[in-house]
Amino acid sequence: MKKDIKTGFDTICVHAGIGDYEFNPVVPPIYQTSTFSFDTAEQGGSLFAGEQKGYIYTRMLNPTVEAMENAVAELEGGHKALGCASGMAAVHTIFASLTQSGDHVVCSSAVYGPTVTLLKTIMAKYGVETTFVNSSVLDEIENAMRPNTKVVFIETPGNPTLAISDLEEIAKITHKHGAKVVVDNTFMSPALQSPFALGTDVIMHSMTKFLNGHADVVGGIIVVKDEETYVSFRKVLNQLGGVIDPFNSFLVHRGIKTLSIRMQRSCENSLKIAEYLESHQEIKWVMYPGLKSHPQYDIGLKQQKGHGGMISFELKGGFEAGKILMNSVKVCTLAVSLGGVETLIQHPASMTHFSLGKEGREAAGITDGLVRLSVGIENVEDLIYDLEQALEKTKSKELALEEA
Numbered sequence: 422m423k424k425d426i427k428t429g430f431d432t433i434c435v436h437a438g439i440g441d442y443e444f445n446p447v448v449p450p451i452y453q454t455s456t457f458s459f460d461t462a463e464q465g466g467s468l469f470a471g472e473q474k475g476y477i478y479t480r481m482l483n484p485t486v487e488a489m490e491n492a493v494a495e496l497e498g499g500h501k502a503l504g505c506a507s508g509m510a511a512v513h514t515i516f517a518s519l520t521q522s523g524d525h526v527v528c529s530s531a532v533y534g535p536t537v538t539l540l541k542t543i544m545a546k547y548g549v550e551t552t553f554v555n556s557s558v559l560d561e562i563e564n565a566m567r568p569n570t571k572v573v574f575i576e577t578p579g580n581p582t583l584a585i586s587d588l589e590e591i592a593k594i595t596h597k598h599g600a601k602v603v604v605d606n607t608f609m610s611p612a613l614q615s616p617f618a619l620g621t622d623v624i625m626h627s628m629t630k631f632l633n634g635h636a637d638v639v640g641g642i643i644v645v646k647d648e649e650t651y652v653s654f655r656k657v658l659n660q661l662g663g664v665i666d667p668f669n670s671f672l673v674h675r676g677i678k679t680l681s682i683r684m685q686r687s688c689e690n691s692l693k694i695a696e697y698l699e700s701h702q703e704i705k706w707v708m709y710p711g712l713k714s715h716p717q718y719d720i721g722l723k724q725q726k727g728h729g730g731m732i733s734f735e736l737k738g739g740f741e742a743g744k745i746l747m748n749s750v751k752v753c754t755l756a757v758s759l760g761g762v763e764t765l766i767q768h769p770a771s772m773t774h775f776s777l778g779k780e781g782r783e784a785a786g787i788t789d790g791l792v793r794l795s796v797g798i799e800n801v802e803d804l805i806y807d808l809e810q811a812l813e814k815t816k817s818k819e820l821a822l823e824e825a
């Protein structure tokens with residue numbers, strides 16, 4: 422595609438980041454090489470001095486990785502992007518770049534669990550203190566700001582509650598205090614939410630999820646708005662070393678071509694499933710940003726182009742019903758992670774959070790009947806039928822228990 426034409430988002434997904442390569446391939450080649458040779462000592466010297474653009478060593482920059490980075494930067498309307506080995510490598514690189522000992526972070530309590538752990542352990546060990554807040558309540562952010570606050574870190578919709586935070590208002594509060602807003606945009610992907618358009622400063626993704634979309638890559642990315650930030654982040658990433666490799670970059674870049682239509686189908690399926698679940702007698706509540714019962718439904722409408730592919734719900738039958746549901750589904754796959762073409766189902770109380778015990782789980786807000794669904798692109802009738810037959814089994818179990 423020629424660069425001098427303005428296009429819509431679906432077209433950008435298909436064409437973004439593709440440069441010019443030897444032999445004019447339609448997709449970027451996989452430069453599966455750790456290092457690049459110099460023509461002369463002088464050329465090597467000028468590459469290292471930054472006087473000439475070129476590739477030196479794959480940890481520093483690789484053409485296949487760069488093509489994927491350019492694609493994500495374009496999708497997010499950013500300046501440049503930095504490909505990371507995982508979403509967590511991206512989170513670490515961001516905090517290592519933006520904070521130092523004595524600084525303070527405000528973080529939404531509804532963020533990915535390991536992000537909380539990173540802040541509470543590694544960053545705390547290096548002297549960076551964090552205040553966790555309910556970021557859906559703007560006053561909580563305002564009240565947590567200190568003169569040494571450098572970063573406000575937000576995930577919206579949040580993990581695992583799907584609570585929505587108002588990014589535009591949070592950016593105003595944060596900037597008034599001279600700090601930067603970092604958004605984990607994993608759950609929405611660039612197809613459904615544009616945090617830069619809402620005034621925020623840095624975006625990150627776990628590309629393991631929707632961006633790649635096929636459950637076969639672990640990767641992360643950071644998108645920035647200006648060259649100065651890019652250069653400072655790139656130095657930190659080069660030193661920490663958590664870079665993505667060329668082959669995984671190629672797979673993510675391939676996945677991005679269908680991002681828009683995958684998200685569209687996942688949103689359509691999710692709304693139908695959420696409505697079905699909300700009307701089911703075995704279910705206590707359903708949390709999905711597309712349901713009018715969602716507490717921040719209006720903020721979602723304002724800042725999102727779609728409601729996403731994540732649903733959580735609570736089974737009336739609690740722990741036992743959760744286990745039966747997990748063991749009875751036939752189309753939904755029992756697995757953690759999210760954002761792939763296949764629908765994944767998970768019961769935190771018996772799986773990810775089982776070892777915490779009931780009290781530990783309650784402290785973490787994980788109720789016994791909580792189920793999380795990442796809705797894929799299958800036929801929605803198949804997914805609903807699958808949930809129907811599995812929910813039926815949870816009911817008979819409950820009755821059997823009562824009769825016994």
Ligand SMILES: *Cc1c(COP(=O)(O)O)cnc(C)c1O
Binds near residue numbers: 508576627
């Ligand atoms: C999965 C996930 C991460 C971490 O990404 P990895 O690729 O597993 O390291 C961070 N944030 C969110 C919202 C996630 O879902």
